[in-house]
Amino acid sequence: MALTEPLAVDIENLGFHYQGDDGLTFSGLNLKIAKGMRFGLFGPNGAGKTTLLSLMTGLLSAEEGSIHLLGHDIKKHNKAVNKLFGFVPQDFSFYQELSPVENLEFFGAWSGLSRLQIRKRTKELLHILGLEAVRNKQVDKFSGGMKRRVNLAIGVIHNPPILILDEPTVGVDVQTRHAIINYLMELNKNGTTLIYTSHQLSEAEGLCEDVALIDDGKIIVQDSLSELLKEHRQESLEELFLNLTGKAYRN
Amino acid sequence: MFKLWATIVKDFRVLVRDGVGLALMFLMPIVLVFVVTDIQNSTFKMINKNKLPILVCNRDTGESGIQLLETINKIGMFKVSNLPKNQNEKTIADAMKERDALLSIIIPANFTLKVKAKSKSVAGKALTSFGLQADSVQKNVGNVDPLTLYYNPVLQESLRLSVKGGLQSALQLVESRETLRSLYFSINEKQLPASLEDEMLNNKATINEIPVSKNGSLSAPNAAQHNVPAWTIFAMFFVIMSLGGSVIREKVSGSFIRLKTLPTNYLVGLLSKQITYVIVTIIQAVVIFSLGIWVFPLIGLPGLNLPSDVAGLFVVTLVCGWCAVSYAILVGVFAETHQQSNGFGAISIVILAAVGGLMVPTFTMDTSMKTFANFSPMHWCLQAYYGLFLEGGRLRDVLGNLIPLIIITLVFQLITFLGLKRKNLI
Structure with missing residues (x-):
């Protein structure tokens, strides 16, 4: 892993805990993700994946330490740094009363694009994600897979250098998953850094170059997937996952 | 500006697809204006004609x-x-x-x-x-x-x-x-x-009744002059059923989360909602006033006479609408669910209307209730409208009602801002 290259994400000594909660706490957490990487963050339920993504995207504020995205401190740059990443949340985060085109028009504007740029990107994305035929239909009539594609399209409309995906393929059929993963690979080829979390570990194996396992607010391991499998003498990411995080139920 | 424009367009699209919200904002108050005016007019006729x-x-x-x-x-x-x-x-x-x-x-x-x-x-x-x-x-x-x-x-x-x-x-x-x-x-x-x-x-001396008006008009106010402005205010505040729900929907559906990660301040979203829904309240007023002027006489109800100061009427409607919208956003920001927003919203509006003199005139209330009335934005809306519709006043005559209304509105805005900050939404 070439950490000397410009870092897409540089987290140093991160400290955070939920107010009035004895549960999850980050203390002195460090994480570095190189630019152009396909990075997977995995861990059991409640391990801290979504919290870490929320801290990276500014949805939560860190109490200690710093988070830099492409060299910009997210605390200091406030909203301007948000142009550097696209976020695809696990929930359908758009307006179901609107059509894909109307959603892209609105979120494109909020992402800082001009009218012309929005029109161009909307055309491209609807074509790539197979939504042209339903471009003007209200999204609330769509299947789960179509909604996932709309969710993804909104996250990438402004061509962000970093794309953060929280379980982007949950609940979709094989065809949709295949299309989404292919599109993510395509984006990465064009230089987009992918930061991805999922419980679909077989899917993640095909997608991610580097992985980190997180549990109880701590990064247990971080390296390239091939190195980790070799080091821990495991055949698959799932085996590695169970080996390092245990088989007990998590709440 | 483009961001604001795109947000206003989005808010209008969401609004026109909310059939129930539209019905609550337009149909319900229209029915209410017709029913209440007709009942009050019948009472008047029962005593004076029937x-x-x-x-x-x-x-x-x-x-x-x-x-x-x-x-x-x-x-x-x-x-x-x-x-x-x-x-x-x-x-x-x-x-x-x-x-x-x-x-x-x-x-x-x-x-x-x-x-x-x-x-x-x-x-x-x-x-x-x-x-x-x-x-x-x-x-x-x-x-x-x-x-x-x-x-x-x-x-x-x-x-x-x-x-x-x-x-x-x-x-x-x-x-x-x-x-x-x-x-x-x-x-x-x-x-x-x-x-x-x-x-x-x-051979008794007769009593000559003359309504005291600011513009010297001698026409006696009718049930429409009393009821149409009052229930228009009620309708404006009923935007809470759509707007409060819209804010909640954004929070619950996760759109809020996405909006927070974009390089635009959510205050743009709030400004857009205010502009969109203030336009809605103005449309409500235009529709209800038009019905009062043109439809009421066709069905045997007294027609509504617009005040001579139409510009003043527009300003009063604008300020009333802004206050109603600010209240709806405030409730939407603090409520956690649709049920909370709709339940609290509807009940609080009825209470504010009652305290504000929309149902029973404030001059008939006891002193403590009159004091409470001063805290109801609807009271100041009603006084401003009555100043124009019943007393024949102009905008300058109702400024004394608009100033407290603007102060209440700014308080709503401030509490909303603090609520958004506290909830880490802006």
Whole structure:
């Protein structure tokens, strides 16, 4: 892993805990993700994946330490740094009363694009994600897979250098998953850094170059997937996952 | 600017696809304006044109009972129907139900005798006090037996008191006539000429009613002038059902999360919602006022007359709409669910309307309630509208109402801002 290259994400000594909660706490957490990487963050339920993504995207504020995205401190740059990443949340985060085109028009504007740029990107994305035929239909009539594609399209409309995906393929059929993963690979080829979390570990194996396992607010391991499998003498990411995080139920 | 424009377009699209919200914002207040104006107009007509049905059981056999009946008829307030003499409380109650009468009176059996005796006695006393010789003054003739008034409990107290006042005047007229006749007869030993009697009793000074207005208009306000502005305000505040829900939907659906990760401040979203929904409140006012002007007369309701200061009316509507929208956003920001927003929103609006004088005028409230009314934005909206619609005022005349309204609105905005900060939403 070439950490000397410009870092897409540089987290140093991160400290955070939920107010009035004895549960999850980050203390002195460090994480570095190189630019152009396909990075997977995995861990059991409640391990801290979504919290870490929320801290990276500014949805939560860190109490200690710093988070830099492409060299910009997210605390200091406030909203301007948000142009550097696209976020695809696990929930359908758009307006179901609107059509894909109307959603892209609105979120494109909020992402800082001009009218012309929005029109161009909307055309491209609807074509790539197979939504042209339903471009003007209200999204609330769509299947789960179509909604996932709309969710993804909104996250990438402004061509962000970093794309953060929280379980982007949950609940979709094989065809949709295949299309989404292919599109993510395509984006990465064009230089987009992918930061991805999922419980679909077989899917993640095909997608991610580097992985980190997180549990109880701590990064247990971080390296390239091939190195980790070799080091821990495991055949698959799932085996590695169970080996390092245990088989007990998590709440 | 493009971001704001795109957000306004988005908000309008979301709004027009919310059929229930639109119905609540437009249909419900329109129905309310029609129903309340019609009811109030019917009440007005019942008193002034339709006349209150009253049953009279005249047990008296003399002329005073008949005179009293004639006088009651002349008041013009009642539609008199006679009952047989032998009615008791039970049969009178049955007759009231049967004939849909809210009132019934019994003229006692010896009414004429008693009135005449009382009048003779009063006339005698009057002559004695003038130093003249009275025929024979009966000192203790006693009072005239009271009239009995039965009424349906649904009759409002104010209306009942008005009925009682009317009957009292009729009674007094009958007694005065008899006293005059006695007095005249005692002095002149002949009957009081009818023309003189009429002149003495009926030549009353009239009361000229003039509405006090700021523009010198002499037209009396009607039920539409009172109700249309009041229920337009109610409609404006009812945007909470759509707007509060819209804010909640954004929070619950996760759109908020996405918006927070974009390089745009959520205040743009709030500004867009304010612009969008203030336009909605102005459309509501235009629709309801138009119905008042053009549709009300077609269905027999009094038409709405717009104030002379139309620009002033626009400004008042704008400020009222802004206040209503600010309140809706405030509730939407603090509520966690649709149920909370809709439940609290609807109930709080009804309370604010009641306290603010939309349902019962504030001048009839006690002092503590009047103090509370000052905290209801609807009170200031109503006062500003009444200043234009009823008092014929101009914008400068209602600035005293708009300033507190703007202050309340700014307080709503400030609390919303603090709430968003506290919830880490901006």
